[in-house]
Amino acid sequence: MANKLIAQMGLHHSMANVLAARNVLTAKDALSLTEFELMELLDVGLQEVESAVSQISEIACPPCQTALFLLEGRLQNKAQLGHLPTSLKGLDNALFGGIPFGAVTELVGPAGMGKTQFCLKLSILAALPISHGGLNGRVVYIDTEGKFSSKRVMEIGANSFPEVFCVAGKAQEMAGRIVVLQPASLVEFTESLQQIKLSLLQHQVKLLIIDSMAALHPVEYEKDKRTMGQHPLGWHVSFLKSLAEFSQIPIVVTNQVRGLGNDEVVRYLFEAKTRDKKTPERLGSNLTAALGIHWAHAVTIRLVLEAYAGQRFLKVAKSPISPPLAFPFEVTSAGLALLKDDGIEVMGPEIHAIRCEGYTDLVGGQSFT
Numbered sequence: 001m002a003n004k005l006i007a008q009m010g011l012h013h014s015m016a017n018v019l020a021a022r023n024v025l026t027a028k029d030a031l032s033l034t035e036f037e038l039m040e041l042l043d044v045g046l047q048e049v050e051s052a053v054s055q056i057s058e059i060a061c062p063p064c065q066t067a068l069f070l071l072e073g074r075l076q077n078k079a080q081l082g083h084l085p086t087s088l089k090g091l092d093n094a095l096f097g098g099i100p101f102g103a104v105t106e107l108v109g110p111a112g113m114g115k116t117q118f119c120l121k122l123s124i125l126a127a128l129p130i131s132h133g134g135l136n137g138r139v140v141y142i143d144t145e146g147k148f149s150s151k152r153v154m155e156i157g158a159n160s161f162p163e164v165f166c167v168a169g170k171a172q173e174m175a176g177r178i179v180v181l182q183p184a185s186l187v188e189f190t191e192s193l194q195q196i197k198l199s200l201l202q203h204q205v206k207l208l209i210i211d212s213m214a215a216l217h218p219v220e221y222e223k224d225k226r227t228m229g230q231h232p233l234g235w236h237v238s239f240l241k242s243l244a245e246f247s248q249i250p251i252v253v254t255n256q257v258r259g260l261g262n263d264e265v266v267r268y269l270f271e272a273k274t275r276d277k278k279t280p281e282r283l284g285s286n287l288t289a290a291l292g293i294h295w296a297h298a299v300t301i302r303l304v305l306e307a308y309a310g311q312r313f314l315k316v317a318k319s320p321i322s323p324p325l326a327f328p329f330e331v332t333s334a335g336l337a338l339l340k341d342d343g344i345e346v347m348g349p350e351i352h353a354i355r356c357e358g359y360t361d362l363v364g365g366q367s368f369t
């Protein structure tokens with residue numbers, strides 16, 4: 001509620017314009033200032049400020065409501081709430097439509113498992129015309145590892161949506177909607193995030209991707225977290241959550257895995273028969289998501305991509321609406337493809353690779369908090 005936009009609150013247009021001109025955009029921006037500070041900043045009288053503050057406060061603090069009221073409201077607003085369909089039928093069914101708007105969704109898994117492939121496909125889906133199941137919007141893709149491949153975007157697009165990508169000029173139009181930022185450091189990444197807040201609304205951005213978040217996480221922190229104090233990505237975690245709420249778009253971030261008691265992020269090459277000696281023989285309970293528990297609590301949906309017995313699986317590991325399901329998948333020239341649309345309920349010990357910190361793990365409902 002603190003992130004509710006003042007522009008959508010029905011204030012008198014002269015007051016709304018003055019607030020916008022002074023960059024007071026959300027309820028939080030306005031209510032963090034005293035009335036006298038607002039008078040000074042906006043150059044208006046006390047009465048106007050009091051009336052605006054009272055209207056903003058009333059809207060920002062909603063009245064009590066019942067579960068029935070919420071249910072009825074949700075049904076009515078279902079179309080507006082929205083999801084970005086992933087084109088993976090089983091996953092979309094499990095998530096009631098796809099990647100939800102207004103929330104942070106995380107893809108976690110070892111290197112080479114397909115997280116970037118999934119992100120590229122999601123970018124295409126967000127850029128596609130609505131008539132083809134897309135969102136007809138722009139995408140901001142923050143590529144912290146320098147792995148973004150336009151060629152692969154074209155390949156996935158042409159193989160998944162030939163009816164769009166094979167029309168002259170359309171592939172270029174779709175690719176032109178994906179804005180790629182490649183920050184070279186955590187400081188640059190922080191600056192990019194601060195700058196895009198307004199652009200998301202102004203430029204019809206329908207999806208924000210950060211691939212990968214773990215690459216920005218300083219390794220020294222994991223070695224010495226007791227003495228280093230605050231989590232280095234603590235601000236980013238809160239900012240992304242509020243950005244998702246504020247912009248009502250889906251935010252997708254990737255995270256890697258590391259060995260327990262081992263600071264290095266695990267590199268796992270799915271095709272390679274020979275593995276790094278440090279990599280556990282079986283991707284078992286020795287792996288954990290590279291960004292720790294603080295991060296795990298901030299994401300609304302966690303999808304784990306992992307391999308077991310020579311097969312890749314996509315698991316819904318954390319979701320407020322879906323049971324823990326696993327879908328076998330492969331990466332094809334058209335991107336990720338599920339081998340089965342019916343998810344396997346993963347409560348038994350048969351599939352488990354990555355510990356999910358901060359909530360119930362898929363293995364036998366055991367909690368690792």
Ligand SMILES: Nc1ncnc2c1ncn2[C@@H]1O[C@H](COP(=O)(O)OP(=O)(O)OP(=O)(O)O)[C@@H](O)[C@H]1O
Nearest residue numbers: 110111112113114115116117118256270331332333
């Ligand atoms: N053109 C293609 N056709 C089929 N499969 C492909 C193609 N390109 C990539 N892949 C598959 O995608 C995998 C790489 O996936 P991806 O780059 O998404 O990994 P990742 O999980 O993002 O890794 P990292 O954590 O290092 O970023 C390769 O192992 C390969 O199996």
